[in-house]
Amino acid sequence: MSTTKPKIPMYVGKDGTExxxxxxxxxxxxxxxYYDFVLYAAASGLIFNRLFFNDLPPAVATIAAFATLAVGFVVRPLGAIIFGYFGDRVGRKSVLVLTMSMMGVATALMAVLPTRDQAGVLAPVLLIVLRIVQGLSVGGEWGGAALMAFEHANPRRRGFASVFATAGQPSGSLLAGVVLALFALMPEDQFLSWGWRVPFALSAVLVVFGLWIRVRVSESPLFVEEQRRRETATEKVRPPLIEVLRRPGALILAFVALLAPFLSFTLSGAFGITYGAAHGLTTSSVLFISSAGSLVCIIGELLFAALSDRVGRRPVMIGGVIAGAVLAWPFFALLQTGTAGGALLAFSLINGLAIGATFGPLAAFMGERFHTGSRFTGLSLGYQLAATTGGGFGPLIMTALIAGDPGDVAPIVWFVAGVAVLSIIALVFSKERAVEAPSLGGSEKGAATSHLTRASRHRVAHSASGEAAR
Structure with a gap:
């Protein structure tokens, strides 16, 4: 008698086409x-400090450039609130089309910005304005993309399904790093004059391709069901932000849990690239090596997301947070060697183990914190608050910690370790699944419980089948 367990399909419905x-x-x-967003992050410490803040001392110019990077992160929670509202009330799909259009236009316009020498103080002002548009856009993008995958997938395979939105981030980083690195091979005067602009201009082409794909997908079946429920509900429907803040525990724990992962992301991103370039690596080589680390990150995220469907989100993420804290010191030590091999090992380890294990299950972990009517808002806001704190201010804090002695990275290592402890505590106190999706045949806890009857669950399954059959 065979004991082989039947394979659980990732889709809901008759087939997996949709x-x-x-x-x-x-x-x-x-x-x-994230090609657009990370392209700016890579350019901030390598290019913008020299073109838009060249009237300042080099160290101050780098801090100023990282400050414009932080501005994009600061407005991301606002973008999460704005686009979260429309995503929870109008639909996931329409918000995703809008955010992609905004990001593409802002990034393409950066390609034609005048420099400080050409336009004076107006140049950094325009740069900051476009960075704000980028930040607002990303504030709504990731949450919507993650939810479309999360809410279309079989509840028992949502970790692996949802990771495709998350895996797009290191893929965008990989693409941005490779494209920028190729142009960085040019003579420096040509690269700083016009070569750096071409990768930003390419965004317009990529956005047209992305919109063509995005407009062809169907709306989330769980969102469609939630719309039907609201149409027949007799009680007052609260705004999604109010619904999230009425039970702030899930939001607070999620925010703290994601702080350490975003610090690891910062190490492998803007700060790590700049640190490597300051310790003997050429601009092009450190960008290529960082891109290789992004490839390792994609593989790690896929593997750890699939593992989270088997053993749970929290154990996998806790392991990733511990890896990030343990690897912080070796990461800097390897970069300080100034060798390509050492840098490659540094970026591969932190991307594959620390980021892969935390960001792989992250989308499903966040989706399981909130019910359908406020899931876009709650997931996006928690994620973007952590991104702003850990990713936006991370490079600034790290730069300030070693300002007195760039060779002494101990303050950064202790800082990363302390934040890791906080994230582990938050993960321990988080429920594995704070909310069960209605398509599980269970009920969503909290505010959604009283609204989900057997009939509504049947409509969810029917709706999902219909969407998948299209």
């Missing part, structure tokens, strides 16, 4: 958004 379309849309859309 889910494959949704996963492709989530992956490609997120990749393009």
């Amino acid at each position: 889910l494959r379309r949704v996963l492709t849309s989530s992956y490609v859309g997120s990749m393009i958004e």
